[in-house]
Amino acid sequence: MGNRFGTLFSITTFGESHGGGVGVVLDGCPPGLSIEAAEIQRDLDRRRPGQSRLTTPRQEADRVEILSGVFEGRTLGTPIAMLVRNKDARPAAYDHLREVYRPSHADYTYEAKYGRRDHHGGGRSSARETIGRVAAGAIARKLLSAAAGIEVVAWVQSVQELQAEVDPLRVTLEEVEQTAVRCPDARAAAAMIERIDAVRRAQDSVGGVVACVARNVPAGLGVPVFDRLEADLAKALMSLPASKGFEVGSGFAGTALRGSEHNDPFQPGPDGRPHTASNRSGGVQGGISNGAPIDLRVAFKPTATISLPQQTVNRSGEAVTLEAQGRHDPCVLPRAVPIVEAMVMLVLADHYLRQQATRVLD
Secondary structure (H helix, E strand, O other): OOOEEOOOOEEEEEEOOOOOEEEEEEEOOOOOOEOOHHHHHHHHHHHOOOOOOOOOOOOOOOOEEEOOOEEOOEEOOOOEEEEEEOOOOOHHHHHHHOOEOOOOOOHHHHHHHHOOOOOOOOHHHOHHHHHHHHHHHHHHHHHHHHHHOOEEEEEEEEEOOEEOOOOOOOOOHHHHOOOOOOOOOHHHHHHHHHHHHHHHHOOOOOOEEEEEEEEOOOOOOOEOOOEOHHHHHHHHHHOOOOEEEEEEOOHHHHHHOOHHHHOOOEEEOOOOOEEEOOOOOOOEEOOEEOOOOEEEEEEEOOOOOOOOOEEEEEOOOOEEEEOOOOOOOOOOHHHHHHHHHHHHHHHHHHHHHHHHHHOOOO
């Protein structure tokens, strides 16, 4: 079913926004990988609510519990189950939504599919589900670093029309974490924070773009034809709540170029392997990584929950005016950054292990 992702390095997430907790079962992680709960907690802390005035005021520590698959600080090769208990759930705050469909939410579509829905903060459709992805992504990060030196960094590239100037070859996690908006361009970050704060006060919301780079990715990852690397990345990132667009390399802007302008010429590399002089392909050619940095972007819509009056209908089909209550992010982007990283790392870890199996006779 749709709760599972990955082939060899696979995850199954579970839980609802205002239930007992949320979590993940990670299967396929090789044995012997050194991992501590604190390493997982670092990424969960970057995703958690209540970090600043730019995020939802819901107060959750999001403390991870490793229930299985790790013994004496190392993975066993068995399924790794991780749980985060919900501590600040307030389901009664959503009782006014029991009979109402929120605009641009999953309320109506979940009910159309299943015949019933959990109206408490969106239930399974809530971004709180992504806790499991981030927890598993932290283990993928450790695996990729230990096995191949791969590093993944994401950042907020734009909020509405406000654009950052960031060098994907040099940007660091430490630079990203220096501002509440997770934009390493200090000038742009200040403008973004001001914009998000303004829409928060106006009880509205804004969207934008998260960019991500994966460096030191070896050539050969990706499985044509249906499991092309960029196809799996697109599926992973378009599965995130509020995501509305995906680009790799030149993306849509590349359509304005001619082939002679867009092609990435090869040149001899210092390691004796071909290297590209440019990277308009975004590190992927023919669905397979070419050794260049994987450069991608994900567009996120404005948060659907806002406190301004909106027109909608109830379950009886009657027109009503909704003034949403509850707690929500005026902009999902700052908290989306570690989630984007997690999904990219899960894809790369899966394809790295699949490539190892492909070349087992080398």
